[in-house]
Amino acid sequence: MEQFGQFLPLILIFGIMYFLLIRPQQKKMKDHQKMVEALRRGDQVVTQGGLIGKVAKVKDDNEIEVELAEGVKVRVVKSTIAQVLSKTEPASAE
Numbered sequence: 001m002e003q004f005g006q007f008l009p010l011i012l013i014f015g016i017m018y019f020l021l022i023r024p025q026q027k028k029m030k031d032h033q034k035m036v037e038a039l040r041r042g043d044q045v046v047t048q049g050g051l052i053g054k055v056a057k058v059k060d061d062n063e064i065e066v067e068l069a070e071g072v073k074v075r076v077v078k079s080t081i082a083q084v085l086s087k088t089e090p091a092s093a094e
Contacts, residue, residue: 036078039064042088048080 039045043055045066053066053074062078 032079035084036081038087039078039081039084040088044085045081046083046085047076048082052085 039055039058041055041058044052045055046052047066051066051068051074053068055064056067056073057065059065059075063075064078064081065073066076067073
């Protein structure tokens with residue numbers, strides 16, 4: 001029982017670290033993954049490099065084509081999208 005008492009602070013520290021650091025980071029990663037999967041043509045996005053543009057084309061793999069200015073398009077890896085500024089409305093089925 002005395003040896004268990006020595007490990008109790010270590011167990012408590014790990015538990016606190018899990019709830020304060022690991023769990024929120026996992027949630028943030030899951031939310032980012034959902035955001036990236038929901039990207040559509042016409043969405044205005046910000047890349048991790050700070051470039052703001054509009055999604056021109058969603059490619060099949062893990063990249064998209066972003067239009068930074070009229071006629072200026074760049075290929076961007078989906079996971080480098082930091083934020084979606086505005087979403088486009090889905091097309092109606094009419």
